[in-house]
Amino acid sequence: MSFTHLLKSVKVHGRFFHFRRLTSSPSLVTDQQEGTAVLTPKPKKNIFSKSGVLDVSNISRDSLIKVLVASLLFKGDGLLVLSKPAGLSVSGKTKDGQFSLMDVMHDVADGINSPNACLISAPEKETSGIILLAEDKMTANKLNRDIVDASKRSGVKRQYIGLTVGIPEHNQGSQLLHVGQEDIDEELMTVIKSDFSKASLTRQDTKKTKMEYKVLEHNRQLNCALIEMWPQKAYKHQLQVHSTSMLCCILGDHLYSNRVQSVLGVPVLIDPLQAKPGPQKLPKMLREAMNLTASKTANMPLHLHFHQLFIKRPAGDLHITVPLPRYFQRSLQLLGLKMPT
Known part of the structure; x- marks a missing residue:
């Protein structure tokens, strides 16, 4: 399934809410030197040039609350949709002591005038995108039951958009991997389990993960691609691991990208312990x-x-779309890629 709309939107119960695309263009500045006006181009811009990259490891509590409140995209029918910045943990304590979404949830709920809002789902720390909330506990319980029931009938689908360094060999396909977790350099990392037992599956030390994907656009010269991914179920860092198994790395992946190395110009997958x-x-x-x-x-x-x-x-199909972050859009522009229309 491919996303084909130029306008970004949230659709709930058949109603669309659209968001306009952000663009930017280069400009020139003038400088005075020895009485002569000289046209000097501005320094080349990158995604850190007013493109919305948020350093969540170094942000105050109040600033984080303001960012999340301002990210509200939809409110209605007992549901709320926010956009999570990359790098923000959903819960738990981090090594550097940064705030998580749950640390500020109460204040964010007050800020969007929904003091009883409950979290339904959000992407993991490194990933940006959909934060789904319910207005109150009763609505949350009902929606969670709907999600569990729909999952049993393959009625829940999640689409992720990734920008990869490297281009998958096939334009589309599916991947089935068995994965587990290992402690690597004091990080709990997801690894592919090529040798596992039925007992490890029973204990859930090893889990079966499946992902469907499609290359939306690619740039052969720069060896990068824009791809959509549809994981069957959520597992920690699943999409980063699936990407490296295709000899691609998601741009900005500082956890798993070193698993793909170049030997005589050819990408190879190396032992994750190395x-x-x-x-x-x-x-x-x-x-x-x-x-x-x-x-x-x-x-x-x-x-x-x-x-x-x-x-x-039963109450009506739910379809939510949250637009790409501005820095993601800027990266696409710089790499000569765009979302298909």
């Missing part, structure tokens, strides 16, 4: 196309966005 988490290393041409220094590359947010959610339910 691929410690660390700043993503981008090819020179791609980095120059994005006007990035090494330090900026290390701060690149993950270009993986929870874009659409479909839920079939």
Whole structure:
């Protein structure tokens, strides 16, 4: 299934709410030197140039609340939709002590005039996209039951949009992987389990994950692609692992990208125990196309966005779409890619 609308929207019970696309254009500035006016181009812009990259590791509580309140896209029929910034944990304590969504949930709920709002779903820390809330606990319980029932009938579908370094070999397909978790360099990482037992499946130490994907656009010269991914079920870092297994890395993936290495110009997948988490290393041409220094590359947010959610339910099918973040849109422009119309 492909997203084909130029306008971004939220649709609830047959009603669409549209959002206009953001664009920007370069400009020139003048400078005075020894009495002579000289046209000087502005420094080349990258995604950190007023494109909405939020450093959630270094943001105050009040500022985070304001960002989330301002991200409200839809409110009605007992539901609320917000847009989560990349890098924001949903819950739990982080190593650097940054705030999570649940840490500020009460204040955000007050800010959107829904003091009893309950969280239904949100993408994991590194991923941006759909935050779905219910106005109150009763609505939340009903929606959660609808989601459980719909899941049993394959009636819940989640679409993610990813920008990859590398182009999948096939334009579309599906992947079935068995995965588990390993402690690598003090990080709990997801790894592919090629050798597993039935007992490990029973214990759920190993889980079966499936993803369907389609390449929406690609740039052969820069070796990058815009792809949509449809995971069957959610599992920690599943899409990053699926991407590396296709010898691609999601742009801004500082956890798994080192698993894909180049040997004599050919990408190969290496042992995850030898691929410690660390700043993503981008090819020179791609980095120059994005006007990035090494330090900026290390701060690149993950270009993986929870874009659409479909839920079939008795009260009416639910279809939610949240637009790509501005920095994601800017990255597409810099790399000569665009969402198909």
